[in-house]
Amino acid sequence: xxSSPAQRFKNPRARYNFLGRTCSITGVGSYVxxxxxxxxxxxxxxxxxxxxxxxRTGIKERRIAAENEFTSDLGANAALRAMKMAGVSAEQIxxxxxxxxxxxxxxxxxxxxxxxxxxxxxxxxxxxxxxxSGFIYGLEIAQQFIxxxxxxxxxxxxxxxxxxxxxxxxxxxxxxFGDGAGAAILQNRPESHGxxxxxxxxxxxxxxxxxxxxxxxxxxxxxxxxxxxxxxxQMNGKETFKYxxxxxxxxxxxxxxxxELDISQIQCIIPHQANRRIIDAVADxxxxxxxxxxxxxxxxxxxxAASVAIALDEAVRSGRIQRGDLILLMVFGAGLxxxxxxxxx
Ligand code: UT7
Numbered sequence: 001x002x003s004s005p006a007q008r009f010k011n012p013r014a015r016y017n018f019l020g021r022t023c024s025i026t027g028v029g030s031y032v033x034x035x036x037x038x039x040x041x042x043x044x045x046x047x048x049x050x051x052x053x054x055x056r057t058g059i060k061e062r063r064i065a066a067e068n069e070f071t072s073d074l075g076a077n078a079a080l081r082a083m084k085m086a087g088v089s090a091e092q093i094x095x096x097x098x099x100x101x102x103x104x105x106x107x108x109x110x111x112x113x114x115x116x117x118x119x120x121x122x123x124x125x126x127x128x129x130x131x132x133s134g135f136i137y138g139l140e141i142a143q144q145f146i147x148x149x150x151x152x153x154x155x156x157x158x159x160x161x162x163x164x165x166x167x168x169x170x171x172x173x174x175x176x177f178g179d180g181a182g183a184a185i186l187q188n189r190p191e192s193h194g195x196x197x198x199x200x201x202x203x204x205x206x207x208x209x210x211x212x213x214x215x216x217x218x219x220x221x222x223x224x225x226x227x228x229x230x231x232x233x234q235m236n237g238k239e240t241f242k243y244x245x246x247x248x249x250x251x252x253x254x255x256x257x258x259x260e261l262d263i264s265q266i267q268c269i270i271p272h273q274a275n276r277r278i279i280d281a282v283a284d285x286x287x288x289x290x291x292x293x294x295x296x297x298x299x300x301x302x303x304x305a306a307s308v309a310i311a312l313d314e315a316v317r318s319g320r321i322q323r324g325d326l327i328l329l330m331v332f333g334a335g336l337x338x339x340x341x342x343x344x345x
Contacts, residue, residue, distance in 0.1 A: 023143040024194030025343060026187045027088065029081025030313035031074055032063040032180040032300060039175070046171040053175045058276025062178025062301035064163045070104045072113035074181035075159030078309070079118055082155070086185035090118050093185075094151035096125040097141055099134025099158045099305035101334070102165055103127060106215070114157065123155070131210070132272050132333025133200070134158055134305035135182065136341050139329075140198035142186045157183040158305035165212055167232035176274070177233075178301035182309020193344035197258045199251045200339045206243060210235045210334035244274065244332040245281045251340035252286055252330045259342045263288050266342075267325035268315055272332050273297035273307045282330065294320055304333065321345050 038061045039050035053059055065074060075098055083090070098111040111125035130137040135158035142154035159181035168174050186195065213219055214230025225231065248271065256263060269292045271279045276297060283293055294315045303310060308329050315321045323345055330340040 020190055021147050021149065021188050022190055022192055022194045023146045023186050024189035024192045025184050025345070026189065027082040027084070027086025027185040028183065028309070028313040028316050029078045029083070029085060030180065030182040030306075030310040031077035031081065032310065033065040033069055033074065035064045035066065036061050037064050042175055045168060046174060048171045048175055056275075056277070057176060058295070058297055059175065059301045060298040063180055065161045065179040069161075071100055071102050071159045071161045071181070072104050072110050072117060074161065074179065074306075075100075075110060075157045075183065076114045076117040078159065078181035078183040079114060079155055079157055081313075082183040082185050083118070086187070088153060088185050088187075090120040091122055092153050093120040093123040093155050095142070095145060095154045096120060096123045097138045097154065097156050098125075098127045099130060099138045099156070100127060100160055101129060101131050101304055102161045110159065120155070130305075130333065130337045131335055132274065132302070132304045132307060133331040133335070133337035133339045134333070135307075135309045136198055136329060136331050136339035137200055137337070139184070139186070139195055139341055140200055140339070143195050143198060146186060146188050152188050154186045155183060156186060157181060158307070158309040160304045160306050162233075162304055165231065165233050167229055170232070172237060173233060173235055176302050178303050180300055180303040180306045180310050182306050182311075182313050184309065184312070196342045196344055197255050198339065198341040199255045199258070200337070201247065201251060202335050202337045204335065206336040208236075209240050209243065209336060241275065241278060243336060244278050245285070247336065247338035248272070248282045248330040248332050248340070249285045251338050252282070252328060255328065255340040255342050261326065261342065265326055266292060266328045268292065268294050268321050269328045269330070270294045270308050270311045270315060271330050273300065273311060274302040274332070307331070316345075
């Protein structure tokens with residue numbers, strides 16, 4: 001018996017065929033800076049050890065951008081690689097969305113700076129700020145523009161130079177973060193599937209768990225703000241950890257429910273790469289097996305908005321993801337924010 005239009009609208013896979021539009025990811029790319037900072041290097045900077053960092057987080061090393069290398073440089077390099085995979089020229093791009101908490105400067109947006117660098121003259125451009133959840137927020141926004149027939153080709157970038165807001169004297173945070181960028185080209189491709197659904201969530205009541213107090217309208221840069229170390233990120237790690245597990249589990253389950261999928265049908269799960277223990281706890285709660293997971297945090301640490309974008313690119317280029325595979329992305333970050341997405345590759 002054929003399903004009614006109302007029923008078909010409930011299932012994203014059917015919905016997109018019904019509308020005659022899809023939001024396919026036709027190219028991915030990533031870029032990380034050359035400089036490697038190992039746990040052994042950090043042992044010389046703060047009172048920590050490779051053993052502590054590895055056992056508590058899973059991180060072994062992270063990349064650090066050069067002094068004259070900015071978020072827009074990292075993002076532009078990742079974008080060019082995604083455009084090459086998609087076979088898309090700069091002139092074809094309708095919209096650039098950059099997810100970041102470390103823009104080159106408060107304004108103009110890093111998206112505009114990347115537009116200039118890649119010569120995407122036709123594109124509209126803006127930044128979005130959803131911390132580590134930004135890439136999935138970006139995918140969902142891109143999808144809305146594509147499905148509504150506003151745009152055909154959208155470039156979504158997650159890019160961060162977290163080393164610029166890291167307090168290198170605070171062992172609680174400086175061992176966790178790294179720099180890098182990932183990008184995706186999203187296009188209407190009626191013959192394929194692509195992004196099936198994206199879930200976004202936020203809870204501003206928990207804004208104080210992870211934040212950077214200085215540099216905004218509440219506490220503009222001053223000698224006092226610099227002396228008080230207000231231009232560095234601050235985090236309540238333990239509380240953030242607990243919330244991350246719960247929020248990613250809920251978002252992942254909601255995204256699977258919308259697609260009428262069971263976790264066992266997912267070929268590749270790409271979680272936010274913040275902490276191996278968070279990833280294992282979420283996988284356990286979801287009933288996922290370890291071989292469904294894609295994890296690369298040992299090489300890059302937590303790169304915030306770039307995290308799942310870099311991992312998606314690596315999973316595709318290494319052959320871990322094959323055409324037709326179902327992929328689950330799940331993220332969590334400051335705000336608090338969270339999200340999940342299901343992609344049919
Ligand atoms: O991207 C978005 C969100 N961010 C996250 O998802 C991060 C979430 N949180 C975490 O990943 C973990 O909470 C951390 C890795 C940050 C910390 O792990 P933890 O198991 O929660 O450790 P803790 O904060 O409870 O600290 C345990 C001990 C403390 O010592 P005392 O008070 O027990 O004597 C810390 O001072 O470990 C100490 N410690 C360290 N020791 C060596 C904290 N950082 C370090 C360090 N090296 N780098």
